[in-house]
Amino acid sequence: MLDEIDLRILQLLTEDARRPYSEVADRVDLSPPAVSERVRKLQEHGIIRRFTVDLDRSQLREGTPVLVTLTVDPGVGDDLRDALLGIEGVEHVYVTADARVVVHAHAPTEDVRSWLFAEIDADAVRDVDVRLLVDADWAVGIGGEAAFALTCIECGNDVGPGGVTRRIDGELKPFCCSSCETLYVDRYEEIADGAD
Template identity: 70%
Template sequence: MLDEIDLRILRLLSEDARRPYSEIGERVDLSAPAVSDRVSKLENQGIIRRFTLDLDRSQLREGTPVLVTLSVSPGGADEVRDALSGIEGVEHVFITAGGRVVFTAHAPTADVGAWLFEHVDDGAVRELDVELLTGSDRTARIRGEAAFAVSCVLCENEVGADGVSRRIDGEMKRFCCPSCEQLYVEKYEELAEGAD
């Protein structure tokens, strides 16, 4: 369960992920080691996935900045997204509720279609729309009274103070109570045995 201090730490880190823990501690009335402990807890819970570098690629002159929208074959969005994620120059990949795949990239050539289809099965793409970007701004902030509600992976109830976290096959899972954890692990082991 996240408290107000956790949310304040997340807001400060979203503004500047390189902000020293001592500075964060001053802002939230904690010591630097206490902030470090909380950040580690947020990473272990999977709330903080990674700290990243946001480059202004226009200053690096690495290709042409484009926004590409792909209409894909039914059920093909995940496959196309996975292929795009491995391409050098692709920055952000989104899947819309309508099943389209949208991504931003710095294309190394003016022929974006030819570059794209070197990596993505052209049979999975029905339509390609490329727009040249003249600028972009990434704002990863926690606004207003945002609250995080971590849900139990078994029953989907909110994970409260008596919640349990457990790493299963390298992935952090959160449970609202030890009973849900036990049931989930039993089902997981049963399915794993059946797969052998």
């Protein structure tokens, strides 16, 4: 299903998402239409979520660079992450396993707490730690040992070369084999029939 060529395409696009498909094709020994089709499939599988721009906000002199750690009530991390990502100036949000949400942002004011709490529910936050950043950088890349990890939605096994996909209600679902596909589809149709 996914192979070393896909991994190389991802590495090349990670280095420069605006790299022309003709250049990628030369580097992976495929035609530009074949590269385009592979990129489309990577997007369809959710491996490529979007193409974006990495801005150096220090060059734009926009806001104060901060790293904010919010200690939150268990179970609210995902909702809080979504709310934080909607705030202008927030660049990255991370949710940790120990009920913390870490935010890298360029705050438009020195009163970072007031800025954040104007946009999020303060009741879900137990503690706030704000640190001024001197510098920030991040490297997007795929490690040399990276492997694709599509998981069968029926049994949880890895989807290998014999795997299949099927579009169900507009969403592409990965299966490790046709048996898992059949089991999933049969159960899905049974539930759908019961809902009518």
